[in-house]
Amino acid sequence: MPQPPVKDIAFTLRRIAGLDAAMEEGLFPDLEADLVEAVLEEAARFAAERMQPLDAIGDQQGARFANGSVTMPDGWKALYRDWTAGGWNAIAGPAEFGGQELGTGLAAAVSEMWNHASMPFALGPLLTIGAVEALTKHGSDALKQVYLEKLVSGEWMGTMNLTEPQAGSDLAALRSRAERRDDSSYRIFGQKIYITYGEHDLTENIVHLVLARLPDAPAGVKGISLFLVPKFLPDESGAPGKRNDVVCHSIEHKLGIHASPTCTMLFGEGTVEGEEPGAIGWLIGEENRGLACMFTMMNNARLMVGMEGVGIADAAYDKALAYARERRQGKATRLAPGAEASGGMSPIVAHPDIARTLLTMKGLTDGARAIAFSCAVAIDRARAHGESDPDKARFWQERANLLTPVAKAFSTDVACEVASLGIHVHGGMGFVEETGAARLLRNARITPIYEGTNGIQAIDLVARKIGQSGGEAVAALFAEWRETLSELSRRNTAEFGETAALLNAALADLEAATDYLLGCLEAGETETALAGATPYLRLFGLTASGIWLAKGALADPGRVALCRFVAENLVPETAGLKRTVVSGAASLAAAHDLLVAEAM
Amino acid sequence: MPQPPVKDIAFTLRRIAGLDAAMEEGLFPDLEADLVEAVLEEAARFAAERMQPLDAIGDQQGARFANGSVTMPDGWKALYRDWTAGGWNAIAGPAEFGGQELGTGLAAAVSEMWNHASMPFALGPLLTIGAVEALTKHGSDALKQVYLEKLVSGEWMGTMNLTEPQAGSDLAALRSRAERRDDSSYRIFGQKIYITYGEHDLTENIVHLVLARLPDAPAGVKGISLFLVPKFLPDESGAPGKRNDVVCHSIEHKLGIHASPTCTMLFGEGTVEGEEPGAIGWLIGEENRGLACMFTMMNNARLMVGMEGVGIADAAYDKALAYARERRQGKATRLAPGAEASGGMSPIVAHPDIARTLLTMKGLTDGARAIAFSCAVAIDRARAHGESDPDKARFWQERANLLTPVAKAFSTDVACEVASLGIHVHGGMGFVEETGAARLLRNARITPIYEGTNGIQAIDLVARKIGQSGGEAVAALFAEWRETLSELSRRNTAEFGETAALLNAALADLEAATDYLLGCLEAGETETALAGATPYLRLFGLTASGIWLAKGALADPGRVALCRFVAENLVPETAGLKRTVVSGAASLAAAHDLLVAEAM
Structure with a gap:
């Protein structure tokens, strides 16, 4: 029974995204470490034992339409009933209407688990939660009385x-x-x-x-x-x-x-x-103010679509790793400890190219999780500071605003990439539907599209988010990252390899690209800025991944090796991305005629 | 009726891959420009008019199995009959058994068109051709007499x-x-x-x-x-x-x-x-010599799987471009000439982010085509020099050997990437099967796996191909590319932007990575070399794409803009890839325990 990576989830939420620090500051009086761990363990169990087994049947049967009605797959109605009975729909809802108010951070964490088990199942409640948010913030008391309790519980x-x-x-x-x-x-x-x-x-x-x-x-x-x-x-x-x-x-x-x-x-x-x-x-x-209300739903939904991406990527990694440990082909130089060659063949995980593929999958997934959880905790911090400290509330709201498009787009791009690599690790078997690896890619492919395409997210990041408070919001995040990098430079043991130098270079790339884009926007050259939006978001996501994984590695020596792999193998892409952002727009404009010419 | 990009195909074959030059040298006495064009036009027509309309039904019905028999989709038997009757199966087969001996270059070019129209259809004959190759080179006369004519014709x-x-x-x-x-x-x-x-x-x-x-x-x-x-x-x-x-x-x-x-x-x-x-x-x-015979089939099949990749990428680009010209959303600053905004909305092709996506698709596709055709023409040159000039024959055979894994792996990776982007351009509609964009990704995903996974191709490139003749084969290709870059520097008009500088930097990256890998192999550090195999193949493919597109741009001013886009937006990835190849192996080894540990 595949279990969601509950240790990685807890660690990322508490130590990287800073839930522990916020709890220590007294921001979330209802939360404590034991509760967090208990909730996560319980969710992981439900996801693995109850939800995951119904995912394949859901895919095979599909939702069935006839005469205006939709019949859900066998077993899904009971699953939904038990899931809501467990209180999972109500995890972040308002207490006044039966919710548990455990916060967006924890909601994101358990959401990753539902998506690990069955993203098409988790998708339904995601929209219910959006409706709860919109109604809570903008609904009349009359509407709230009739609808909120039932939506919070999932009835x-x-x-x-x-x-x-x-x-x-x-x-x-x-x-x-x-x-x-x-x-x-x-x-x-x-x-x-x-x-x-x-x-x-x-x-x-x-x-x-x-x-x-x-x-x-x-x-x-x-x-x-x-x-x-x-x-x-x-x-x-x-x-x-x-x-x-x-x-x-x-x-x-x-x-x-x-x-x-x-x-x-x-x-x-x-x-x-x-x-x-x-x-x-x-x-x-x-x-006539519907768009603002809609964005209340959308922002939460965007983060939660990001969690779909992380959950699918997780599942793809777990499945590929399990296969690579079992499947034997060829003789590798490096034999896994405790995994002796049988019949002269090594488990394919021992081959460097397969190992690279798996570490790439894990590195991207862990990076995406760190970004998404950081966004979720920023939302909770903004809410906790609330009206008692409006400056801090604004600060954290802007942080959440900044990270939302990255959490949505980077995670879902990663999901497609990781799910595709997961198929690849399985070889021919990955292309056969029964294996389940292909299903993850098929499910993943919608996530960059809905709740605002990833192109729209990139445009949102460039046109509306990096300019918040005159660029101060993004500068504050970079300053925080610099502190992590300073600590990394101080602690720079041999195990980190070139991590410090490469992450510093990546942050310099990101800062240069950010300055360039802010300059374009100031000069009214919106078109030029938007031409670089998608590579900029990727640059942002990779840099964030590397630095937040370094923060985790500084807290836990067991996480140094993956952090180093990411820094030395994935993060170097930032150099090319920066170049594309700051000098790619002219060629884009020059080549545009190719696309509109009637005949080429 | 979507037509394969016959102009791009003809240009790439003749001017970039060098079919014209080889014809001028008198290497292919049976070929001339008019014939080449006529064959391509005719294939494009058959592909668009006869084959493409049966692709969707093939996907929906699928091959049906019952009692040991397989029934092919409606219309496919007649399609296959007409396709073989047109002589298409025999295009490169030996004349002695009814083949037309038009060469691998032309075979690859028409193959792209079949794959543009229906990759699952084109796949069957690909294997027949492999059997023809193996039988022609290694079969006994008795076997040839019984089987070859029927396999060449496609009967x-x-x-x-x-x-x-x-x-x-x-x-x-x-x-x-x-x-x-x-x-x-x-x-x-x-x-x-x-x-x-x-x-x-x-x-x-x-x-x-x-x-x-x-x-x-x-x-x-x-x-x-x-x-x-x-x-x-x-x-x-x-x-x-x-x-x-x-x-x-x-x-x-x-x-x-x-x-x-x-x-x-x-x-x-x-x-x-x-x-x-x-x-x-x-x-x-x-x-006991079956593996050698099998590789006769495999090498050709690998190139032709590369053509599947190019054909699918083509089809995805054409479909996405057509949609992006029709679909209107939002107001773009840049309005396409002749495409006035209607109802205030612009065709989405006018938005910079969509334009970037489409140009990325086209740039990768055209680059992959240039690599694959260059490989095909090298095969033809090797055969044409044959025994009359064994040195030249060996030179071109080594070139073909070198390019085969790149043609297979880069093209098929590109196919997955481009097909995925093609879905994205369609937005929600791309996720709906009726649109056909999703089918291209589903079909593409097998191509990096079969005929040797792309991981195997990368290992082949690093472990067996770059070391051919002590590194002289790869050095000769780089020298040829330097000549193209020298001419580019001489001709460096403003339209090329930073193309020359960036392609020179890419080639320097590739040369440095190649030297590093050859050094590892010489020192017996195979594991270290193989750890970088996949990023090295991508580095090779991107550099080759940029430089061969520049060769095309030097011959045709209409191709400068796309070449520049590729150089300034896609090729800069080489810097990060080089870094990964030359310094990523240590971190891969260090992180390997994460993959084999029983519990993390």
Whole structure:
């Protein structure tokens, strides 16, 4: 039974992302080390014993659509029931509505485990949590009373209805519309596509959060409002009552996440007999301010999609490592201790090229985890400082803002890369579906796309995040990293090899690229800056990975070797990336005609 | 109807890989420019009009197995019939047996087109051609008379039966056995797995080339012999006669290439009623020398798997570019000429990040093509010089040997990378199977694995190829590249930007890494050298791509912009790769314990 890497998860959360330090500062009075460890152990057990065995069947059966209904794979309904009964859906929810308020850091950590076991399962609750966040921050008291407790516990699930055929990355093009009714409710009309868990049989009600325009709304993104539209309208007692005018039209046939229904949803098609058309909904937040509410969901969701990436990468590494320890081919010079050659053949893990592949997988995964958890703990710190220390709250909020696009994009790029390498380690067997390695790549491939493509994340990082507080937010992070590197230089034992020098060089590359981009933005050369956005995000992610792994290695000698491998083998990519960021834009502009010419 | 990029293909073959120069030297008397162009145009038409439309149905239906038989997808039998009737299977076969002897260069070029249209279709004939090569070079006259004409025309197809459950990359572990019979034939027994096109209904006979051991064979790879085992034993007239004792036991359920049956084959299970068990076969080449014969097939097959990579990458780029020109989202600063914003939205190709993605796809693809075609033309040159000029023949054979692992591994890595980026350009739609972008990634993922994993290719490059003739073969290639770079420096117009400086730096990186590896090998530090094999192959491929694209750009001003983009955006990765090759091995060794420790 493959267990999630609970030791690495706990160490990264507590020692690298700084949960221990924050607990020592007294920021999280409800948390203590023993509790953290207990929660993680329990989650790892549930993930491995209950969830993971149902992932393959979920992939094979997929979500099945017929007559507007979606049937989930065998065993998933019971799994979901037991998972929510264990309180896992409520881990970070507000205490007032039954949540445990254990924080985003711990939520991210357990999320990695669910995704390690079955990312298509974990995906559904991710959206429920987004709905909880949006409702908690922006919902009216009336809405909260009806919906929050059920969403926090997981009795009902939530969805995010943003995308329309003509409006994906560009929400300004959104056309779904809302009409005001007399009783402060609204009627919603329109078609939404790619709605994850838009319809299913896991819960008796589904709470859709839907972006739509009012008749008198301004054009563009400043004319979008957010509505809550339940599948069944709650009756007086709060139980699901009459069917609402929202239906699932069809589900997509996808590369991966087969068990996760990706729905086309129709609102207001007059599907409820005896009722006038229009799905009944209630406003969340203010009219025309839906985008801000939506971003409350999105930011959390982006981090949690990053956790999907880390969890898949974990799973791919664990699977590949297990195979490489068993499978014997050829004779390696280096024989693993305790792994004698049998029949003259060595386990393939003993071959340097396979070892490089596995260490690359682990290095990227551990780096991505460190980034994502650092982002999660920054969110918790911002919340903990709250109104008592608004400067610190702002500082940590900006840190979280800065790290969110990196956590989302770097982790999910890593997931695709690591899952692909995982197939490779398995050789021909990796290409056979029964092995399960290919499924991880198929599932991973959506993660760089949804919740804002990784291109959008890179643009967000460059255009909106590095410039926060005039560049001070990013400078503060770099200063923190310099401290780690100073300590590394002081402690520079032989085991670290060239780690210190190479990480210093990487940080210098990142600082130079950051200065260059900030200069472009200041000069109004947005196009030039955006041309380097994707390589910049990779540069950021690799540097962060190397330095945070060094922080971990300074705290635990058992982690020096991997840190050194990353510094000496993966981090050197930063030199080329910096060059691309600071001098690649001109050639991009020059080559652009190749792409638009009618015939080449 | 998507057309393969016939202009790019013709240009790369003629001007970069040097087919024109070789024709001018009189090396290929049967070829001339008009013929080359005509063949390419005709292949492009067949690929786009006949083959491509059947690829999606092939993926959806897949090869279907029942009762030992495989039924190919609807329309594939007629497609194969028409394709062979057009003479395409015979393009490079020996004239004595009906082949057209147009050379490996042209064969590689048309192969790219078949793979652009339907890689799972093109895969079958790839193996037939391998069988033709092995039989032509090593077969007895008697075998040639019976089999070659039919294999050259494609009337029968061929297979390669190497892998067994315990013997994949390590053929020394092979267990299938052969017994001598009185009449100079043999009886073959054993199980083979992952046999591509091992069973199907495209042709009335299938000719298996099978590796097996004789009872008195030495252990290891020096005890392996190659046998020809037909599905049906030819009768006196040469027509398929009695069934042979070889059956398909099952086919694999795979990530991709669904239409290509991947078979488990059983030899000698006593499946023919009234006959004693044992599949009847005939020796190809000498007893116990099967590996050499097999490598005759393998080398050609490796190059042609490289062409699969190029063809898939092409197709992914074409599809993504077409989508990016149509799909409108957001407002870009740069509006494409002739592509006015509609409804305020720009085609996504106008966004710098999408443009970078597309140019990265095209740059990698064009580079991979230049490498593969250069390898193909080197093979043709070696053959053309033949015995008349053995020094030149050896020179070009060593060039071909050197480039084969790069052509295989770099192209197929690029295929996975480009196909993945192609999905990304499509956004959510890329994850939906109907779009076809995901299919390309699913098909691509096998190409780094089969015909020797890319790890094996990298080891081959480092351990056997760069040391050819004491390093002179690789030095000669670098010298040729220096000439191109000298001309580039002389012609260094503003349009080239920093291309010359960056390509010179890349070549310096490659030379330094090569010297380092040769030094390791000389010092007997094989382990250290092999630790850097995979990054070295990537370094080789990127440098080759940049310099050969520069050669093209010097010949055609329309190609300067892409060359510059590659030099300024992709090639700078070489600095980090060189660093990894020359100083990454120590950390790999230090971290190795992490992989073999029982618990971490």
